[in-house]
Amino acid sequence: MITLSEGEIPVIERRGDYAIIAITKHGVEMARKLQRAFSRSDLYYMSKFERGDETARGIQLFEGSVRLLFPALFPAYKGLIIIISLGAVIRMIAPLLEDKKKDPGIVVIDDKGEHVISVLSGHLGGANELTREVAAALGARPVITTASDVQGTIAVDLFGRRFGWEWESADKLTPVSASVVNEEQVAVVQESGETGWWLYSTPLPANIRVYATVTEALAAQPKAALVVTHRVLSPGEEAILANGVLYRPKVIALGIGCNRGTAAEEIEAVIAETLAELKFSPRSVKSVCTIDLKQDEEGLLAVVQKNGWAFETYTPEQLNTVPMDEPSDTVYKYTGAYGVSEPAAKLYAGVSQLALVKKKSGNVTISVAVIPSA
Structure with a gap:
C-alpha cells in the first residue's frame, strides 16, 4: 500500500516501462484490461477499489490524492497512461514538466474509454505511438494533434x-x-x-x-x-x-587489432585521431570489429561499452575468406589470420573497398569501412 502525503515522494516499485493510473470505478476496469494487454506496464489505482488479486498481479494500491503520486512516476517511466480528465491531468503534471527530451510520454483516456489523447512528448517521448497502441487495445479513437502526424509528413x-x-x-x-x-x-x-x-x-x-x-x-x-x-x-x-x-547515421565500422593489454585510452585516442583525419563523425560509428582472440580484450571492451558501440568478432577462418590489400605473414604466424582490422571491417560492412585500408599507430592497427545505404 502506498500512502500519499504532502511533501513526500512516495516509494514505488517499478517493473515495466509504462505506468497506468486510475481513480474511478470505470477507470479501474479499463486499467485492469490494459495491464493485461501491455506486458511492460505497472498499474496503480486507489485502494478503495481493491479486488484481492492485486499482489498476484503486481498492482500497486494507493491512498490519498493521486496528484502526490506523479512526482515518483514522472522520472521512473517512459510513459504514463492516465484515466483521469484531461484538465485535471494538466494541472497535476504542470509543476513537473522540464523538457520534451526528458519528460515521459503522457496519454489520457476519458472515463468511458472512447478517446485516447496524446498529451505530452508525442514524438520524443513516444506518446503518439503509445496513443495508437492503447486506442487499438480499447477499441477507442486515438486523438493526436501533432502537425506532422496530422499532415502525414516528416517528423x-x-x-x-x-x-x-x-x-x-x-x-x-x-x-x-x-x-x-x-x-x-x-x-x-x-x-x-x-x-x-x-x-x-x-x-x-x-x-x-x-x-x-x-x-x-x-x-x-x-x-x-x-x-x-x-x-x-x-x-x-x-x-x-x-x-x-x-x-x-550509424554507418562506420572500425576494424581494430591491438597488442594484448593495450589500454582503452590508447585505443580511443587512435580512433579519435583516425576519424578526425578522415573527417568522419564519431557519432556515426556503429561497430568495432576484430578477431575472436580479442573477444576478452579489456581495453577494447571498455571502449565499446563506454560509447555504446556494437562489438563483433570473427574467427581466423572467416577473416581469411576476405581478399586483402595488405596480407601479413607475421600476423598469420601469431593469429592464424593474414589480417585483422582490414578483413574484419570489410566483413562487418559487407564491402570490398575501405575508407581507410590500414593504419598502424603504437599498439593499435585500425581500418575503417562505411556501411552502404540500405
Missing part, C-alpha cells in the same frame, strides 16, 4: 530515429519542423544511412526534395534542410545548417 525530431540516427544539435528542430509543416521548400540531403525513412503510403510532399549532396541542396536555396551524413561538413557546406538539422 523532424523523429527522423531516422528507428535506425538509430542521432542529431548533432537540437537547436534547429523547432524552426525546421515549422518549415516542414508550413509547406516551405525543404531539402533532405542524404549521403549515407538507411533510405527507408518515408513511412507513409502517399508520395513525398511536393515541398520536400531529396538531394545527394550538400552542394546540390545549397544551389536550390531551400528554406530548411535535413542533412544525413557521417562526414564532418566543410566550412562552405555549413551554410546548409543555417536552418537545418544534421543527422548522424
Whole structure:
C-alpha cells in the first residue's frame, strides 16, 4: 500500500516501462484490461477499489490524492497512461514538466474509454505511438494533434530515429519542423544511412526534395534542410545548417587489432585521431570489429561499452575468406589470420573497398569501412 502525503515522494516499485493510473470505478476496469494487454506496464489505482488479486498481479494500491503520486512516476517511466480528465491531468503534471527530451510520454483516456489523447512528448517521448497502441487495445479513437502526424509528413525530431540516427544539435528542430509543416521548400540531403525513412503510403510532399549532396541542396536555396551524413561538413557546406538539422547515421565500422593489454585510452585516442583525419563523425560509428582472440580484450571492451558501440568478432577462418590489400605473414604466424582490422571491417560492412585500408599507430592497427545505404 502506498500512502500519499504532502511533501513526500512516495516509494514505488517499478517493473515495466509504462505506468497506468486510475481513480474511478470505470477507470479501474479499463486499467485492469490494459495491464493485461501491455506486458511492460505497472498499474496503480486507489485502494478503495481493491479486488484481492492485486499482489498476484503486481498492482500497486494507493491512498490519498493521486496528484502526490506523479512526482515518483514522472522520472521512473517512459510513459504514463492516465484515466483521469484531461484538465485535471494538466494541472497535476504542470509543476513537473522540464523538457520534451526528458519528460515521459503522457496519454489520457476519458472515463468511458472512447478517446485516447496524446498529451505530452508525442514524438520524443513516444506518446503518439503509445496513443495508437492503447486506442487499438480499447477499441477507442486515438486523438493526436501533432502537425506532422496530422499532415502525414516528416517528423523532424523523429527522423531516422528507428535506425538509430542521432542529431548533432537540437537547436534547429523547432524552426525546421515549422518549415516542414508550413509547406516551405525543404531539402533532405542524404549521403549515407538507411533510405527507408518515408513511412507513409502517399508520395513525398511536393515541398520536400531529396538531394545527394550538400552542394546540390545549397544551389536550390531551400528554406530548411535535413542533412544525413557521417562526414564532418566543410566550412562552405555549413551554410546548409543555417536552418537545418544534421543527422548522424550509424554507418562506420572500425576494424581494430591491438597488442594484448593495450589500454582503452590508447585505443580511443587512435580512433579519435583516425576519424578526425578522415573527417568522419564519431557519432556515426556503429561497430568495432576484430578477431575472436580479442573477444576478452579489456581495453577494447571498455571502449565499446563506454560509447555504446556494437562489438563483433570473427574467427581466423572467416577473416581469411576476405581478399586483402595488405596480407601479413607475421600476423598469420601469431593469429592464424593474414589480417585483422582490414578483413574484419570489410566483413562487418559487407564491402570490398575501405575508407581507410590500414593504419598502424603504437599498439593499435585500425581500418575503417562505411556501411552502404540500405
